[in-house]
Amino acid sequence: xxxxxxxxxxxxxxxxxxxxxxxxxxxxxxxxxxxxxxxxxxxxxxxxxxxxxxxxxxxxxxxxxxxxxxxxxxxxxxxxxxxxxxxxxxxxxxxxxxxxxxxxxxxxxxxxxxxxxxxxxxxxxxxxxxxxxxxxxxxxxxxxxxxxxxxxxxxxxxxxxxxxxxxxxxxxxxxxxxxxxxxxxxxxxxxxxxxxxxxxxxxxxxxxxxxxxxxxxxxxxxxxxxxxxxxxxxxxxxxxxxxxxxxxxxxxxxx
Amino acid sequence: xxxxxxxxxxxxxxxxxxxxxxxxxxxxxxxxxxxxxxxxxxxxxxxxxxxxxxxxxxxxxxxxxxxxxxxxxxxxxxxxxxxxxxxxxxxxxxxxxxxxxxxxxxxxxxxxxxxxxxxxxxxxxxxxxxxxxxxxxxxxxxxxxxxxxxxxxxxxxxxxxxxxxxxxxxxxxxxxxxxxxxxxxxxx
Amino acid sequence: xxxxxxxxxxxxxxxxxxxxxxxxxxxxxxxxxxxxxxxxxxxxxxxxxxxxxxxxxxxxxxxxxxxxxxxxxxxxxxxxxxxxxxxxxxxxxxxxxxxxxxxxxxxxxxxxxxxxxxxxxxxxxxxxxxxxxxxxxxxxxxxxxxxxxxxxxxxxxxxxxxxxxxxxxxxxxxxxxxxxxxxxxxxxxxxxxxxxxxxxxxxxxxxxxxxxxxxxxxxxxxxxxxxxxxxxxxxxxxxxxxxxxxxxxxxxxxxxxxxxxxxxxxxxxxxxxxxxxxxxxxxxxxxxxxxxxxxxxxxxxxxxxxxxxxxxxxxxxxxxxxxxxxxxxxxxxxxxxxxxxxxxxxxxxxx
Numbered sequence: 001x002x003x004x005x006x007x008x009x010x011x012x013x014x015x016x017x018x019x020x021x022x023x024x025x026x027x028x029x030x031x032x033x034x035x036x037x038x039x040x041x042x043x044x045x046x047x048x049x050x051x052x053x054x055x056x057x058x059x060x061x062x063x064x065x066x067x068x069x070x071x072x073x074x075x076x077x078x079x080x081x082x083x084x085x086x087x088x089x090x091x092x093x094x095x096x097x098x099x100x101x102x103x104x105x106x107x108x109x110x111x112x113x114x115x116x117x118x119x120x121x122x123x124x125x126x127x128x129x130x131x132x133x134x135x136x137x138x139x140x141x142x143x144x145x146x147x148x149x150x151x152x153x154x155x156x157x158x159x160x161x162x163x164x165x166x167x168x169x170x171x172x173x174x175x176x177x178x179x180x181x182x183x184x185x186x187x188x189x190x191x192x193x194x195x196x197x198x199x200x201x202x203x204x205x206x207x208x209x210x211x212x213x214x215x216x217x218x219x220x221x222x223x224x225x226x227x228x229x230x231x232x233x234x235x236x237x238x239x240x241x242x243x244x245x246x247x248x249x250x251x252x253x254x255x
Numbered sequence: 256x257x258x259x260x261x262x263x264x265x266x267x268x269x270x271x272x273x274x275x276x277x278x279x280x281x282x283x284x285x286x287x288x289x290x291x292x293x294x295x296x297x298x299x300x301x302x303x304x305x306x307x308x309x310x311x312x313x314x315x316x317x318x319x320x321x322x323x324x325x326x327x328x329x330x331x332x333x334x335x336x337x338x339x340x341x342x343x344x345x346x347x348x349x350x351x352x353x354x355x356x357x358x359x360x361x362x363x364x365x366x367x368x369x370x371x372x373x374x375x376x377x378x379x380x381x382x383x384x385x386x387x388x389x390x391x392x393x394x395x396x397x398x399x400x401x402x403x404x405x406x407x408x409x410x411x412x413x414x415x416x417x418x419x420x421x422x423x424x425x426x427x428x429x430x431x432x433x434x435x436x437x438x439x440x441x442x443x
Numbered sequence: 444x445x446x447x448x449x450x451x452x453x454x455x456x457x458x459x460x461x462x463x464x465x466x467x468x469x470x471x472x473x474x475x476x477x478x479x480x481x482x483x484x485x486x487x488x489x490x491x492x493x494x495x496x497x498x499x500x501x502x503x504x505x506x507x508x509x510x511x512x513x514x515x516x517x518x519x520x521x522x523x524x525x526x527x528x529x530x531x532x533x534x535x536x537x538x539x540x541x542x543x544x545x546x547x548x549x550x551x552x553x554x555x556x557x558x559x560x561x562x563x564x565x566x567x568x569x570x571x572x573x574x575x576x577x578x579x580x581x582x583x584x585x586x587x588x589x590x591x592x593x594x595x596x597x598x599x600x601x602x603x604x605x606x607x608x609x610x611x612x613x614x615x616x617x618x619x620x621x622x623x624x625x626x627x628x629x630x631x632x633x634x635x636x637x638x639x640x641x642x643x644x645x646x647x648x649x650x651x652x653x654x655x656x657x658x659x660x661x662x663x664x665x666x667x668x669x670x671x672x673x674x675x676x677x678x679x680x681x682x683x684x685x686x687x688x689x690x691x692x693x694x695x696x697x698x699x700x701x702x703x704x705x706x707x708x709x710x711x712x713x714x715x716x717x718x719x720x721x722x723x724x725x726x727x728x729x730x731x732x733x734x735x736x737x738x739x740x741x742x743x744x745x746x747x748x749x750x751x752x753x754x755x756x757x758x759x760x761x762x763x764x765x766x767x768x769x770x771x772x773x774x775x776x777x778x779x780x781x782x783x784x785x786x787x788x789x790x791x792x793x794x
Contacts, residue, residue: 023648053644056512068650074640076511076651079534082504085496089508089516090640092492093466097512097642115504118497277619281448284621290448292619296474296557317706319618322782 032232081112266330390431503531513639533572537653558776690719
C-alpha cells in the first residue's frame with residue numbers, strides 16, 4: 001500500500017505525524033475499531049521514551065496478530081494466550097530489552113489466564129497492553145470472558161446467561177490484589193480526553209519497566225463495532241454506557 | 256570371560272541403602288572398574304522400602320538391572336524375603352542380624368549375618384549401619400579394597416557438608432569388614 | 444581424564460550448562476526432578492537464568508521467548524509434561540527457533556506412573572504437535588552418552604534452526620554411572636543469530652513468526668522446513684552396531700532397552716547364537732537404510748522396546764519382507780531383565 005504523500009503548505013506547521021515506531025503498513029483493523037488508536041498510542045509511547053531500538057513487541061492471536069507489520073521494531077508472534085510467558089523468556093534472556101505484549105480479552109483473560117496471573121505475580125518486568133472489547137473479534141464474535149451479562153454474541157445468542165456462563169472476568173481487579181504488579185490501570189479511548197489519559201498510562205507502564213519496577217498492565221476498554229453490529233459511534237456509546245459500568249475506569253494499583 | 260558382579264542393597268527407607276550402594280559404586284569407579292548404580296524410586300520421600308542395584312565390571316556395562324545378583328545386602332526381613340530367591344547359586348547374602356529373625360532359606364548361598372544395628376550403636380553412630388553393611392559386603396566380595404571405600408564415604412560426607420562424619424563411617428566400614436571376616440573364617 | 448559418578452539427570456543438566464545453555468525453564472515432574480534441582484542450584488551461580496514456571500505450557504513458551512532473544516535455552520520434563528509442551532514445540536518448529544527439550548519418559552498413557560518407559564516414541568518422532576514438522580530426536584543409552592548428546596542437541600538445533608529433543612527414560616535419568624564430562628564450549632563457536640530479537644538498531648526490524656495466512660506463503664515456509672529435514676536426514680544419522688558383521692539375528696533397540704540388549708547379545712553369543720544389535724541414536728532421522736542393508740543378511744530382526752511396539756513400525760518399514768520382524772516389549776514401566784529378552788532371542792534363533 002503506497003503512502004499518501006502530503007505537502008505542508010507554506011506558513012503551516014506539521015503538528016501530527018506518524019510516529020517513528022510505526023511502519024508504513026496500513027492497519028488491517030475494521031472501521032471504528034479502537035485497536036487502531038491504541039496501537040498508535042503504544043508507538044507514541046516508544047517514541048516519547050526513545051526506546052524503539054531496544055523494544056521487542058509480542059503480537060497475540062486475534063485481531064492484533066498482524067501487529068508486527070504496523071510497528072517499526074522487533075516483534076515475535078506468540079501462541080494464543082502465551083504472550084506473558086514468551087515475554088518472560090525474552091526478558092530473562094536479555095534484561096536490556098524493553099518487552100511488551102499486546103493482547104485481547106480472549107487471549108489474556110481466557111486461554112492465557114495462567115500465564116498472565118503468574119507473570120504478574122512474579123512481578124515480571126514487562127509491559128502488558130490489554131484490549132478489553134468484550135468479544136472475540138477475529139474468530140467471528142464469540143463470547144469472551146469479559147462479555148457483559150445479557151450481551152448477545154454468536155455463542156451466547158440469547159445473551160450471556162450468568163447462571164450458565166458465569167460473569168465478566170475482572171482481570172485487572174484480580175491482578176491488583178497481587179503483590180507482584182507495580183501498576184494496574186483501566187482506561188478507555190472513546191473520546192479525546194480519554195485517549196490522552198490512555199496515552200499517559202501507556203507511557204507510565206513503559207517507564208516503570210525502564211525503571212525496573214516490574215509488571216505493569218494497562219487495560220483499555222474498546223469497542224468492536226463489526227461484531228457488536230453497530231456503527232462506530234454506537235460503539236463509543238457502548239463503551240460509555242455498558243462497558244464502563246461493568247469495568248469502571250481508573251488506577252487499580254500504583255500510578 | 257570378564258568379571259561382572261551385580262549387588263542388590265535393600266532395606267527400609269532411612270537405613271541408607273541408596274547411599275551404601277552409591278559408595279560402593281564410587282569406590283568401584285575409583286578402583287578402576289566400570290560401575291552402574293540403579294535405584295528403585297517411588298513416590299515415598301521417606302519410609303517404605305528402598306533398594307538399589309550396583310553393577311561392578313571390568314568391561315562396559317550393558318544392563319544396569321540384573322537377573323540374578325551375586326550379592327544381596329538385606330537390611331531387614333522383607334528385603335531378605337523378596338531378594339533371597341533371586342540370588343545366583345553360590346551368591347552371598349549379608350543379613351542384618353539385628354533385625355532379621357529368621358535364617359536364610361537357601362542352602363546354595365553363603366550367608367553372612369551381621370548385627371548391624373548393634374555394631375553401629377557400639378560406635379555411637381546408629382545411622383552408620385549402612386557402612387557396617389557395606390564393610391561386610393566388601394569382605395565377602397573381595398573386589399573393591401576397604402581403604403578405597405573408606406575414602407569414598409569420607410568424600411561423600413565432605414560433599415554433603417558433614418566432613419566430621421567421615422571418620423566414624425570409615426570405622427563402621429572397618430567393623431563390618433571385621434565382623435564378616437569372623438563369620439567367613441568360622442564357616443571356612 | 445577424570446571420571447565422576449553422576450546421575451543421568453544431573454549429567455544432562457551439567458552438560459547443558461557446558462553447552463552454553465543460558466536460560467532454563469521448567470515445571471517439576473518425576474522422574475526428572477534432579478535435573479530441575481541441579482539447574483536451580485547451578486545455572487544462576489554460573490550466570491544463567493533459571494525459572495520454575497506455572498506450567499509446562501508456560502515453560503516451553505518461555506523457551507520460545509528466550510530463543511527468540513537469541514540465547515541457548517532448554518526445558519525438561521517427563522511424558523505428561525511433554526504432552527503439554529507440544530503446542531510450543533510446534534510453534535518453535537514453525538518459527539524456526541532452536542532450543543532443546545529433554546523428555547525423561549515414564550509410564551503412560553494418562554498419569555501413568557513414574558517408572559521407565561518408551562511410550563513417547565511416536566510423539567517424539569512423528570510430530571506430536573500439529574503441522575508438518577519434525578524434531579531432531581537423540582536417544583542416549585548411558586549417562587556418558589546423555590551428556591554428550593545434550594551438547595550435540597544444542598549444536599544441531601542451532602545449525603538447522605529447529606528444536607531438538609533428548610529422549611531418555613526414568614532408568615537413565617535416575618541411574619548413576621561414571622561420566623567424563625565434555626569441556627565447556629567456547630561461546631564464540633555458537634553460530635550467530637542475525638535473526639534474533641535484539642532491538643532494531645541500524646537494521647530493519649526482525650520478526651519471529653510461525654504463521655503466514657497466505658497459503659502460497661505458508662507453502663513456501665513449509666518447503667523450507669522440508670528442505671531442512673531432508674538435509675538433516677542426509678547428514679545427521681547416528682547409530683551404534685554391536686556384533687552385526689556375522690549376525691544371523693539382529694536386535695534393534697534404543698535407549699535403556701538398547702543397553703539391556705547389549706547384555707543380551709553377549710549372553711546369546713556365549714550360548715552360540717549369532718546375535719547382533721543395531722542401536723539407533725538418532726530416532727529421527729531414523730537409520731532405515733542401514734537396517735534395510737543388514738536385514739538382507741539375517742533371518743530375523745527383533746525389535747525390543749519398553750512400549751507396545753512404536754519404533755517397531757519404523758523397523759518394519761526398513762526391513763519389509765527381507766527378514767522376520769518379531770517384537771518384544773514391556774508395558775507400564777516394567778523393565779525386563781536381560782534374561783527376559785534372551786529367552787525371546789532363543790525362541791527365534793531356534794525356530
